[in-house]
Amino acid sequence: MNLFNILEEIEKFDPELGDRLNPRRAAIKNITSFGSKVALAAAPFALGTMLKKAYGATTPPTVVEILNYALTLEFLEGKFYANAVDKSGFIPASIHPYYQTIADDEAKHIEFLIAVIKSLGATPVTSPTFDFSAGGGTGTGPLGNTLYNDLGTFQKVAVAFEDTGVRAYKGQAANILANKSSVTPALYQTVLTAALSIHAVEARHASATRQLVGLTPWIISTTAKGNDTGVALVDGNYDGEQNTVQGGVDVTTLKSASGSTTSVAIATAAFDEILTMDQVLKLLVGTFIVA
Amino acid sequence: MKTESQESISGANMARRSFLRYAGVGIAGAGLLATASCTKDHPIVTSNKGIDIGATGDLAILNYAYALEQLEAAFYTQVILTPYSGIPANELALLTAIRDHEILHREFFKAALGANAIPALTVDFSKIDFTSRAATLGAAKAFEDTGVTAYDGAGYLIGGAAYLTIAGQIVSVEARHAALISNLITPGSFAASDQVDANALNNSASIADVLKIANTYLKTKVSASNYSYVAA
Numbered sequence: 321m322n323l324f325n326i327l328e329e330i331e332k333f334d335p336e337l338g339d340r341l342n343p344r345r346a347a348i349k350n351i352t353s354f355g356s357k358v359a360l361a362a363a364p365f366a367l368g369t370m371l372k373k374a375y376g377a378t379t380p381p382t383v384v385e386i387l388n389y390a391l392t393l394e395f396l397e398g399k400f401y402a403n404a405v406d407k408s409g410f411i412p413a414s415i416h417p418y419y420q421t422i423a424d425d426e427a428k429h430i431e432f433l434i435a436v437i438k439s440l441g442a443t444p445v446t447s448p449t450f451d452f453s454a455g456g457g458t459g460t461g462p463l464g465n466t467l468y469n470d471l472g473t474f475q476k477v478a479v480a481f482e483d484t485g486v487r488a489y490k491g492q493a494a495n496i497l498a499n500k501s502s503v504t505p506a507l508y509q510t511v512l513t514a515a516l517s518i519h520a521v522e523a524r525h526a527s528a529t530r531q532l533v534g535l536t537p538w539i540i541s542t543t544a545k546g547n548d549t550g551v552a553l554v555d556g557n558y559d560g561e562q563n564t565v566q567g568g569v570d571v572t573t574l575k576s577a578s579g580s581t582t583s584v585a586i587a588t589a590a591f592d593e594i595l596t597m598d599q600v601l602k603l604l605v606g607t608f609i610v611a
Numbered sequence: 612m613k614t615e616s617q618e619s620i621s622g623a624n625m626a627r628r629s630f631l632r633y634a635g636v637g638i639a640g641a642g643l644l645a646t647a648s649c650t651k652d653h654p655i656v657t658s659n660k661g662i663d664i665g666a667t668g669d670l671a672i673l674n675y676a677y678a679l680e681q682l683e684a685a686f687y688t689q690v691i692l693t694p695y696s697g698i699p700a701n702e703l704a705l706l707t708a709i710r711d712h713e714i715l716h717r718e719f720f721k722a723a724l725g726a727n728a729i730p731a732l733t734v735d736f737s738k739i740d741f742t743s744r745a746a747t748l749g750a751a752k753a754f755e756d757t758g759v760t761a762y763d764g765a766g767y768l769i770g771g772a773a774y775l776t777i778a779g780q781i782v783s784v785e786a787r788h789a790a791l792i793s794n795l796i797t798p799g800s801f802a803a804s805d806q807v808d809a810n811a812l813n814n815s816a817s818i819a820d821v822l823k824i825a826n827t828y829l830k831t832k833v834s835a836s837n838y839s840y841v842a843a
Contacts, residue, residue, distance in 0.1 A: 417799050425802060428811035490779040494772040509767040513815050516763040519779065520813035521802055523786035528794060528801040536708065537791040538784055567723050567777055574718040577688070582715055590712035592783040594776060 380498035381597065383511055384442040389597055390515070391433040393488055395447040396608060397481055398426040403452065403467075404474055411471065415532060419478070422525045429518055436514070449610040454553075457610035462553055475533045480554040482526035483539060484600065487557075489519035491594035523592070541588035556603050560593045655729050661832030661842055662729050669771050671837065674729045675818060676778065677720035678833045679761055682825055683754050684713040685734045690751070695744040702795065706751075709788050716781055733830040748796050755789035756806050757816070757824050758782075764815035768838075786813065 381389070401423035404411055411419055437444040452468070455461025466473045496512045503511070527537035533549075539561050540548045546561030547554060564572045564587040571591070576582040595603075605611050655665045655674065664674040687710035694703055721728050740746040762782035769775045790801035797803075806814055819840035826832050832842035 418801075421799065421802055425807070425811035428809070432810040432812070486783050490776070490783060493766065493775050493779045497769075497772050497775055512767045513763060514812060516766045516779065516782065517812035517815055520759050520763055520782060520786040521807055521811055523783035524790035524802045524807070524813070526783075527787035527790035531791065531794060536705075537787045538708070538712070566719060566780065567773060569719060569722050571715055571719055574715060574722060576718075577691075577711055577714055582711075582718075586708070586711045586715055589708065590715040590784055591777075591780045593780065 380495040383496065383499050383503060384437060384440060386492050386495055386499075386515075387433055387437050387440075387442075387511075388445045389600075390489065390492070390518070391430065391437065391445055392448060392609070393485055393600070393604075394426055394429045394433060395445075396450060396604065397485060398423070398430050399447070399450055400452070400478070400481060400608075401426055407468055410468060410474075418528055418532060422478075422482075422529070425521055425525065429521075432514075432518075436511070450608055451610050452608065454607040456606040461607065472533075475529065476549060476551050477554075478529045479526070479533060479535065479549055480551065480557050482522060482529050484557045484595065484603065485522040486519060486526050486592060487595040488597075488600045489515055489522060490592060491596050491600070493519075495597075536589070538589040539592065540585045543584050546588075546593075557595075560595070562588055563591075563593055564588060566591055655727065661826075661829075661834060662732075663834040663836050663841075664729065665837070667768075667837045669769055669774050670724065670727050671835065672765055672768050672778075673720060673724055673774065674727070675765060675822075675833075675835065676762070676781070677717065677724060677728060678732060679758055679821070679825060680713060680716040680720055681732050682734060682828055683758060684710070684717040685732075686736065686739075686750065686754055686828070687713050689736055689741060690747055693741045695747045696742055698744070705791060705795075709751075709791075712784060712788070716784075729833075730831075732833065734828055735830045736828060738827070745796075748792055752789070752792045752796060753824070755785055755792050756814075757821055758785040759789050759806070760814045760816035761818075761821040763813055764817055764821070768818075 405420050405423045434444040451457050453459050453461035454463045496515055500508050530537050541562040543562060547558035564570055571587045572582050574582050664671040691707050691710050739750045759782055762778050766778055793800040818835045818838040822833055822835060822840050826842050834842045
């Protein structure tokens with residue numbers, strides 16, 4: 321997909337597009353050069369600002385806010401994998417290529433999202449500080465120092481990150497749709513398709529990371545519990561996956577290969593579930609992301 | 612096996628539906644597609660050449676998805692009926708699970724669309740050698756990869772937020788399938804360059820490009836005349 325050309329073309333025809341996407345830009349344009357420097361320092365959606373927005377008010381978030389949220393998640397995933405694949409001798413050679421592929425993909429997602437945000441005249445967030453003990457900055461969270469010393473821990477956290485990432489992107493599709501009337505049709509198509517396409521790659525990653533730890537590539541929930549990984553620490557990341565009602569239809573009442581109804585296992589595996597921006601940030605901020 | 616339901620659809624309303632179809636094609640040809648798409652009517656047209664997903668809008672896109680899920684469900688049903696020689700138990704279990712997911716996707720769209728659903732399609736898998744692991748998994752990869760590109764490529768055409776979210780809920784499961792099948796064929800190829808571009812975005816495809824592929828496995832040809840594709 322040649323997104324950048326599309327965006328450049330749109331900007332030629334619709335130079336105020338960036339302003340509509342990000343009203344801050346208009347303010348930035350009209351200030352003096354001294355003011356610009358101040359604005360540049362202040363304008364970036366610092367994570368704190370974004371969190372406030374996400375927790376607090378704007379519904380739906382703007383396209384730029386959604387992209388910056390996605391970028392934040394990609395920063396987390398990117399660092400998480402880079403630490404592991406770059407640590408000599410940590411991941412055995414037989415499976416290292418799997419994680420290297422994922423690490424490379426996350427790095428590309430970071431570059432891509434930064435470029436898209438910039439092409440919209442907005443400012444990409446910078447990477448937050450991470451705490452891979454999941455201690456919110458204390459360094460003494462529940463994972464302690466096991467993440468990059470115990471392969472099994474790393475692999476299971478990878479599964480949770482990927483499944484969470486899939487849910488997070490999925491949760492923003494409707495928010496991008498809610499912005500449809502305020503952007504051009506071409507930009508809408510480009511941004512939504514890009515988000516869905518990253519989402520599909522995250523799902524490919526989720527499938528592969530699950531296979532590597534002996535889980536099914538899809539999430540098989542029970543009525544009582546969304547989480548099928550056996551790691552209680554990430555129950556919240558899977559909460560809601562046990563849903564079987566889709567579009568008002570309880571899909572367990574639909575026929576299957578074996579009869580007139582469908583099991584909860586099949587029903588939950590066949591449909592992944594969303595997480596909202598608030599839900600994702602509540603899971604990650606104060607654990608892996610230092611607020 | 613599916614001809615009865617096609618006949619029932621093509622019964623009483625056939626004359627009106629045919630008119631709408633040809634009118635729609637004619638209008639599209641004259642460059643006034645937008646006018647045609649304003650209609651609230653949703654002609655799902657059957658003819659001896661196949662069916663059309665109808666006027667632009669969410670019903671058409673849902674029927675497009677329903678067509679693809681019918682194809683995938685029929686494929687995996689056949690895979691499990693006649694598994695390739697020497698299939699290991701774990702592969703049989705995984706392919707059975709995929710069959711069950713695809714059947715549920717099919718049944719979901721059928722239930723969601725109700726009276727607006729296209730008829731059951733008749734498939735043609737004569738080109739697939741189901742006795743061969745390589746041929747079967749190769750076809751499975753094609754179906755899964757095509758399914759992912761189809762949902763990713765059609766998402767922007769969906770107007771309803773609930774429908775868009777459901778499409779997202781299904782496409783990630785299709786992507787999980789796709790990654791598994793790729794890994795079964797070539798370990799580690801779950802996000803390879805034939806499906807994922809230089810920015811690490813999954814490929815996406817237009818309705819026309821997807822239906823061209825799907826129709827090679829369908830006796831009942833599927834058209835999307837209001838999305839620039841009529842089956843040959």
